[in-house]
Amino acid sequence: MSQVNEHHAPSTPGKLKPEKSPYIHHRLRIHSSLSKLTLWSSFFLAFILFLFILSPPSPSASPRRALGDSWGGSHWEKRVAKSARRSTSSSLTVLVTGAAGFVGTHVSLALKRRGDGVLGLDNFNRYYDPNLKRARQRLLDRAGVFIVDGDINDAVLLRKLFDVVPFTHVMHLAAQAGVRYAMQNPGSYVHSNIAGFVNLLEACKNANPQPSVVWASSSSVYGLNSKVPFSEKDRTDQPASLYAATKKAGEEIAHSYNHIYGLSITGLRFFTVYGPWGRPDMAYFFFTKDILKGKQITIFESPDGGTVARDFTYIDDIVKGCLGALDTAKKSTGSGGKKKGPAQLRIFNLGNTSPVPVSELVAILEKLLKVKAKKKVLPMPTNGDVKFTHANISLAYRDLGYRPTTDLETGLRKFVKWYLEFYSKKSSW
Template sequence: MILVSGAAGFIGFHLTTALVAAGETVVGIDNLNDYYPPELKWARLAAAGIDQRTVEESGTARSSRFPNYHFFRLGLEDGPGVARLFEQFSFTAVCNLAAQAGVRYSLTNPQAYVDSNVTGFVNVLEQCRQHRVGHLVYASSSSVYGLNAKVPFAETDDVSQPASLYAATKRSNELLAHVYSHLYGLPTTGLRFFTVYGPWGRPDMAYSLFSDAILAGRPIQVFNQGAMSRDFTYVDDIVGGLVRVLLQPRPESSGVPSRIYNIGKGQPVNLLRFIELLEEQLGVKAEKIFTGMQPGDVEKTFADTSALERDYAYRATTGLETGIAAFVDWYRNYYQPHQGADAGAK
């Protein structure tokens, strides 16, 4: 049995459905907060067969699509609630995806990041320790590389200069996991995600904001005068890597059972090229306003994924054109029938 936190989130939704479709028994949890409109989170849950009314009335529901999927409304900050969940179920593995996301939001709401990303993560670590969970896999982020100028980013690079509070909390997760692995022998694996995109994506991500503005005829802001590049990674490739790490045997090694891997496409793309492909799929040219770098942002991300390829035979295969087409198809089907072309990721 596998616990997935953040199950109503972007990656969490895709992971839970992939796991249960593969026959795994999954318990998913999410606090369904309003960092972005909860309607999207409820829609993801509905797509996975979880009934909103049942959850609102009882705090839990079993999927009508997947009998092996059980969802609970629960936040990681709720220490006693997390403890009760671990008492109720015997988890063989835990995948911690729940976190307060977003770099820019952390500039104005730091406490939310400490509560969810630090306190919440410690609650998970402590329960995994007490209940002798076989493997904790957790989401880290490419943002931990911060002001590092060397590319591609490798797991052995210095990560002592985070550029945002969000990045600092993700690095703290890696350090805390290492401590629990060292002190208690808890096997932990952190995956540093690189710019994940695709259907059901968060509305605060650039590609959703761009799509909303372009279809509504509003200009889009292009930061750092467009001189930015990202290692865009399609969500199915991320989920494929997560499933491998969760279900395959861990590579043999001596010492502390704590590992960290990059997971990304390994092919950075200039932001203007990404916008160009988005315009092609949307069938509309964007009006661009070029501006300076946002606080907390970095100019480039680029993943060296050789370690994950070596240990888990992982390689991202989805091309950017294919991934953007899939996102735009979902975006039109989800937003436009209900809200019109000039509404979307608000």
């Protein structure tokens, strides 16, 4: 209403005369409708803003960054440089993204143990229990690995890290993982797996020297492919989930950065990795938790009543594959953001080559935990899961010397031991 009055306020006070012309009435009606519209639009916008404020934060959001920089300063730079210091000139200097994650923690420890310089980067998001990530951080801290609290989408931070340390390699493991969660929060997959990956490759291509990049793709890229075992030559253009689609997009993005800028890039397709310090969103982990609590678990079977199976791969085998990929990675050929010649581009399956039905996984857990599970069998939901995965690893064996040695029961025994220790009250974590 005030807008109508303001609009008709005379430029010279006292000059507004009452007018009875229908044209003026018509204009006043229009203005009145317009003002109502504006009012309702404001309410609507305020309502949307309210919903936005109430909506769950993207797990990719870094709460500490919102409060101000959590990095920088000479003390911070010294910690970064110290963590990245290698023991010999032939050792690697590796930036590990997602270092507080499951695979990131194990790879960082293994690199540090053999004398490589390692700097971690992680945004400690809330996709799953941040306390577990902080406990992994303490484990790495004791081993001399510093984790920078930051996001791969932060271009200024990445540039700073490359200014402080001439990384020879980047082990890129930061990602939004999980197949089924992609239906709840699609944006976080685009944010981390696509935008974040591009931002990281931008930093790598601009760095001098350019590092060699090894990164985590996923077995899920095989999607609806039914030819087994899955070979790197098989089609990967039928993703069954948005998660798989973003990993596949990552493979294509890697191709373009290799082609344009001469970055050496190796993608590793992990097959359902499990083990100590694992991810609580994965079935073997929450089955263990629920079996111990006496809570019912749901076992999926395929829509035709057949079993659902996974090529479960033990973490130590995956770590060997990651180190093999880093050690055999050739140097990038570009410099100053310009390509100087063709560079290496590789993709490998890292699986176990022996798929196990989910019902068998549960039977092993029951045996190890000495507790009978309360089971409910349901048809696999059509939200991204695939019926089975099975890796052909001959390429990784030939080029990386990758040879998995841990069967599911042996690996789960180690996981259960860790789980019971970690979550017992006596645990010092």
